[in-house]
Amino acid sequence: MNDANAKPAAARRGRKGRVLEVWRRLKRNRLAMAGLAILAVLFLTALLADLVAPFPSDKQDLENTFSFPSRAHLFGTDEFGRDILSRVIHGSRISLSVGFLAVGFSVVIGGAIGAVAGFYGKRIDNVLMRFMDVLMSIPQILLAISIVAALGPGLWNLMIAVGISSIPGYARIVRASVLSIKDREYIEAARAAGSGDARIIFRHIVPNCLAPIIVQSTLGVATAILTAAGLSFIGLGIQPPTPEWGAMLSGGRGYIRDYWYMTLFPGLAIVFTILGLNVLGDGLRDALDPRLKSSR
């Protein structure tokens, strides 16, 4: 009894130790920490948007339209006199939730497909991965566009479209990791000890291929946010008047000749978000697997 309890405890300590080790390596990477800081600030503003934003995102002030950036409106106002800073702040909610939820969705589904394909191999592998190949033969943003075309615009549909379009990438990564792990001795040991397939997959294989998934999904959130903003920009994603960065850019482009700040600030918000995610993702890759020193 004692013995049986001692082992998981030791394993848990080991896992905690590994997480700390990764964190220690990540902390030394200044770029990655900057990325983490950007994301932390973004998350806070998204969470506290109502408190942080100087104005409600939809408050119109028709006597104060198209006012250039000033003390009262740091980022200026748009064609309805709405405060652009407040809209950018509220927009972070949408971009972050689309990015993270879409990636969460595709990691779970893509991961399951990849794990099953890699673990069972043979015909199941063939069928599932050929299907993924078909999805991959359509460029991601185009796949997302066709799904949105079928579902119609809106926040949830956008998330689903972006999520589905990134499933094949995760399926491939998880399958590759599963293939590299499934013949190791400890898997055989688990099987000899009487573990079923499901237990082996979830307890032994999935935790051991988390590293590439974490890296890929950090970078994947960036892609998802870009795709979502792109769809909204061409009018297929989030519809105005919802304050979404891509939609704001699309609204501002008509006035670019005279009121450049309407396109500048929402775009900067996108760039900073993506930059933060990218450097954090690169840093995580280096920290999780020092052998694979930044290869992108």
Next chain:
Amino acid sequence: MIKYVFRRVLLLIPVILGVTFIVFTMLALTPGDPARLVLGESATDEAVAGLRSQMGLDRPFLTRYADYLGDLVLRGDIGKSYVTKRPVAKEILSCLPSTLKLALSSMLVAMAIGIPIGIVSAVKQYSLFDSATMVFALVGISMPVFWFGLLLILLFAVRLRWLPASGYSSLRQMILPAIALGAQSVSVLARMTRSSMLEVVRQDYIATIRAKGQRELVVILDHGLRNALIPIITVLGLQFGGLLGGAVLTESIFSIPGVGRLLVDSIKMRDYPVVQGGVLFIAIAFSLVNLAVDLLYAYVDPRIKSQYK
């Protein structure tokens, strides 16, 4: 080799079948009645029902899919546009050249700028040039195409008036779109070239060639770059897919009448045959590029060529 190419072309068939099936199913599940869309809200129910059976919409899904495939394979016919009533293939073919021109010219921009930057950064690792270009590359991969395009228009077309803000026919008009779309690929390619070169120049054979007294330029380009090419080509192929997708956004910013813009317009007008056709064409183009990339591997690396049987 020829056998390999033939087999790969054959393998394209199931992929294309898969794409048609996915897109066909997706759009068939879309709410809304195409017959109603063609005739408009004011049409009588009888007229709509008549058109439905004329369009074959009252038949089972699989029969319709089989018909679509049959027309595609036997006659190269992928339906008629609901809006213009012209054959979809014609609509797309008239837009395809501008999209390909846009994607290829951004690819050229990416190669012409990205690869040299990557090589120099790797050779002069940790120099000012290296740090500066890698920071730019980092910003470059984080920049949305549609925003960068707008900034380019603002600076070069609106403020400086050096280049036109829209159009696609003359070389001058292509410059801004190609740079806007290519910028991200420049960054990705520069980073990939740098890391791939860094790996190669550390190899023993490079030291041997240097020890032999070979000129540095020959060492770097003939022996270094040649061996670093495989990952670079892989990235190029992947980027091309991104460029085809990004072309959708770029075309909308610069008012280029390409497949991307046709697609978006058709989605907004619910002109589904055109949407199906457009996605199909781009998927085929992308698959062909992937095939070309695999063949290029063989050309670059004889070891890979010997595996292609």
